[in-house]
Amino acid sequence: MSGFGNAFSSSIGKKFIMGITGLFLILFLIVHCGINALIFISDGGLTFNVGAHFMATNWIIRAGEIVLFIGLLAHIFQALRLTLQNQKARPVKYAVNDGKANSKWYSRSMGLLGTLLLIFLVVHLKDFWVVSRFTGIPTVDANGHEDLYAVMKEKFQDPVRVVVYVLAMFSLCYHLLHGFASAFQTLGWNHSKYNGIIKGAGVWYSVIISILFAAMPIAVYFGLIQ
Amino acid sequence: MSTGNMNLTLKVWRQKNNNAKGALVDYKLADISPDMSFLEMFDVLNEQLINKGDEPVVFDHDCREGICGMCSMFINGRPHGPKDLVTTCQLHMRSFKDGDTIVVEPWRAAAFPVVKDLTVDRSAFDRVIAAGGFISVNTGNAQDANNLPIPKMQADAAFEAAACIGCGACVATCKNASAMLFVSAKISQLALLPQGQPERYRRVQSMVAQMDAEGFGNCTNTGACEAECPKGISLENIARMNRDFASAKFISEETV
Incomplete structure (x- = not known):
């Protein structure tokens, strides 16, 4: 046995993986949201396309993308393993269980919210990631950059897609509302002087990120940005 | 909160042993004092069952003053019932209303197998x-605190x-x-x-x-x-x- 023993196979170790990958994905969302928010400059997507071009060509970002997928898959597989184990831990269910009396609904529904996000992610990756990496962006903008902004404008003409994206951001918001502070608790970062800051930052982060993301398809659909 | 005596419907988990299949069984209870503890209410039920020649409900209890941790009832979807910071023995019937239906189940966990009825291991x-x-701790005299x-x-x-x-x-x-x-x-x-x-x-x-x-x-x-x-x-x-x-x-x- 290695010196680390069952560090990652124990119940706490598995949760460490959930927490670490979760915080990593939280950091990723800041970058993703920040670059995408460049569309709000309303310059025909010129600045946004510069950002997209940088993300598509910088080798550190390209390597980071691989780490991102590994982190995401680890988060999903670990969640599945933990959920299956948790179901085995209570083979006979309660006839009456008053969950709302002692916990928030979204803290008990992380699996459901995560599954909705995974379904959304398949749609989302097909819409943009596959286009920019594999099938190719058809046009270039005035600066000669691939016009990802044009792709975005075209995709968000479809009202069904806009509704799906906005609903997915509700899932994201509630998933983050529990996940943000929960990751800190799991990793043992619980301290009376910082707990308030962590909880507050978690709420602000979840709400701001979700609103910004949801505002993008809405703004494009209603032509609020040019 | 009730002041007069109460009539209640209990739905209690009955299970012969760990291998048997259990089920919720309905019991009607009349004239329960609101000042009784939840366990005393179960004592009344058990006396009635014994007088009728039925098997009493098996449940864990010991000190009945909230410090031993034995009483383990899952009441209306919450452990130790609706009150915060109390054990079942410190829960009183005044926390319920006349005419209430109360569902009582054992702790449910694979690691806590049911021994009988509401008692788990x-x-x-x-x-x-x-x-x-x-x-x-080393043997010998205790050192100065x-x-x-x-x-x-x-x-x-x-x-x-x-x-x-x-x-x-x-x-x-x-x-x-x-x-x-x-x-x-x-x-x-x-x-x-x-x-x-x-x-x-x-x-x-x-x-x-x-x-x-x-x-x-x-x-x-x-x-x-x-x-x-x-x-x-x-x-x-x-x-x-x-x-x-x-x-x-x-x-x-x-x-x-």
């Missing part, structure tokens, strides 16, 4: 304690963790049947004091390994355990256990 907790929830100065805050936190009565409400209410609150309280009460330091990192590894072996679920930080704990054990203990576990696995050179 909680010896999984004993085995977790036996795995490391102790300190080594003042030889080991302990800051007041530290002593208070250890005492609060030590208030855990091992009732299992945390496991019962957790959506994952996780025992993290119990195990973390038993680890913290020693990890916070100088007497607990020699075995601190060995203890957390052994007790967590035993907890996993018993088949408890994993923590998802819903906080239900803390909300339902009759002794108000804090989630802070779980974070402390996780910290100690990380230190033990990634920093300490001692392997278990």
